[in-house]
Amino acid sequence: MRVLLTACATAGACMALVAAGPLAATAAGSGPQGPVGGAQLTTGPTVVADGATPPAVQASAYVVADISTGSILAAKAPHAKLRPASTLKTLTALVLLPRLNKADRVIGTDQDAGIEGSKVGVYPGLRYSVDLLFQGMFLASGNDAVHALAAHDEGGVPATIQRMNKKAAEIGALDTHVTDPTGLDADGQYSSAYDLALFAKAGLGRPDFAKYAATKYTNFPLAKQGTYQVANQNKLLFNYDGALGVKTGYTTLARNTFIGAARRDGHTLVVTLMNAPHGITEDATQLLNWAFRSYDALTPVGTLVKPVVAAPKTAEGSGPNVSKKAPVAPPRRSRAVLASGVAVQAIALRVPDWAYAAPPVLLLSLFLRRPRALKLRAKAARAAARGRRH
Numbered sequence: 494m495r496v497l498l499t500a501c502a503t504a505g506a507c508m509a510l511v512a513a514g515p516l517a518a519t520a521a522g523s524g525p526q527g528p529v530g531g532a533q534l535t536t537g538p539t540v541v542a543d544g545a546t547p548p549a550v551q552a553s554a555y556v557v558a559d560i561s562t563g564s565i566l567a568a569k570a571p572h573a574k575l576r577p578a579s580t581l582k583t584l585t586a587l588v589l590l591p592r593l594n595k596a597d598r599v600i601g602t603d604q605d606a607g608i609e610g611s612k613v614g615v616y617p618g619l620r621y622s623v624d625l626l627f628q629g630m631f632l633a634s635g636n637d638a639v640h641a642l643a644a645h646d647e648g649g650v651p652a653t654i655q656r657m658n659k660k661a662a663e664i665g666a667l668d669t670h671v672t673d674p675t676g677l678d679a680d681g682q683y684s685s686a687y688d689l690a691l692f693a694k695a696g697l698g699r700p701d702f703a704k705y706a707a708t709k710y711t712n713f714p715l716a717k718q719g720t721y722q723v724a725n726q727n728k729l730l731f732n733y734d735g736a737l738g739v740k741t742g743y744t745t746l747a748r749n750t751f752i753g754a755a756r757r758d759g760h761t762l763v764v765t766l767m768n769a770p771h772g773i774t775e776d777a778t779q780l781l782n783w784a785f786r787s788y789d790a791l792t793p794v795g796t797l798v799k800p801v802v803a804a805p806k807t808a809e810g811s812g813p814n815v816s817k818k819a820p821v822a823p824p825r826r827s828r829a830v831l832a833s834g835v836a837v838q839a840i841a842l843r844v845p846d847w848a849y850a851a852p853p854v855l856l857l858s859l860f861l862r863r864p865r866a867l868k869l870r871a872k873a874a875r876a877a878a879r880g881r882r883h
Contacts, residue, residue, distance in 0.1 A: 531795030534571045541794045542567040545787035550776035553768035554686040557784050560694045560761045564793035566784050574668050575767045577684040578742030578750045579634040581676035583692040588656045589642050595624040599645045610636040610677050616716045631705040632725040636675040643674050665798035666691045678746045689765035693752050706738040728774045729753045749773040757785050
């Protein structure tokens with residue numbers, strides 16, 4: 494019986510190990526791999542560049558990167574978690590653009606008009622196309638336009654916030670946490686210069702995003718009749734050759750934040766700045782000029798990570814940017830053990846649940862056969878003895 498219990502316990506432990514969830518590495522930036530995008534991309538204030546010295550700027554954090562190659566050319570505190578202000582609207586756009594029909598009509602509400610911060614002029618009862626609301630969001634940084642768009646989507650503002658956090662994780666923006674899609678100062682809301690560069694890279698890969706980001710002027714309806722002109726707040730569009738725009742931001746706590754991009758000489762560069770006291774356009778201009786001028790002499794100091802590709806449930810990815818819902822790999826396991834564990838899991842997940850109980854049952858049957866055979870032999874012996882007595 495002791496042997497039976499030992500065998501059953503061993504079989505149960507093996508089955509528990511095999512049936513356990515897939516193993517995965519911890520997210521980059523929090524595990525042994527180091528900061529997302531490269532070891533030199535820290536939260537520290539030291540400027541990192543290789544090949545030429547970038548100009549001094551007032552922003553507490555910045556990133557200069559090549560969108561086409563993903564190469565980071567210079568950085569300062571790229572992973573410092575700071576308030577993003579309205580540059581967060583680039584992530585809002587990444588979530589809402591593929592979900593909303595730009596021809597849809599949206600009726601303005603009191604909630605839209607009563608929102609805090611910058612507004613483009615959404616008026617209760619007036620009808621606006623989704624396309625026009627996106628223009629108001631990009632050009633005037635209208636929080637009222639953002640609220641109207643998010644409320645128009647399924648699930649409203651709360652669902653938009655959830656989708657934004659999910660989208661940030663998918664594209665590797667692990668420094669970002671969203672609590673308000675407008676970018677207003679809110680408890681627990683933060684991003685980084687690195688993540689803003691990821692948003693720009695993903696956004697400029699969409700023609701509609703790129704079009705809105707580069708639009709200089711639009712006309713927005715007045716409350717009663719007529720329209721008024723709205724100009725893009727990103728001054729880079731008006732005074733920098735090859736500028737692609739993107740997004741500006743400002744709040745009292747965030748101070749000036751900025752995402753700007755430009756294309757010259759076959760290169761498309763993005764610059765992101767956070768927590769700048771003033772002169773944000775001048776700082777961006779200096780960094781872009783330096784990067785274009787020094788491009789051939791520069792060696793990348795990091796990279797913009799690629800979005801996470803969803804993997805089948807039976808073979809989840811174990812790269813540096815796994816979903817937050819993925820289980821974390823237990824400590825003190827070698828790579829060989831992890832690889833073999835995943836292989837065994839893939840087999841185990843194809844085995845029906847009832848099969849896990851088969852080994853103990855089979856072992857039990859082997860142990861039960863012998864007592865039955867002995868009983869039959871004893872019975873036959875007793876019958877033979879009685880026959881001899883007669």
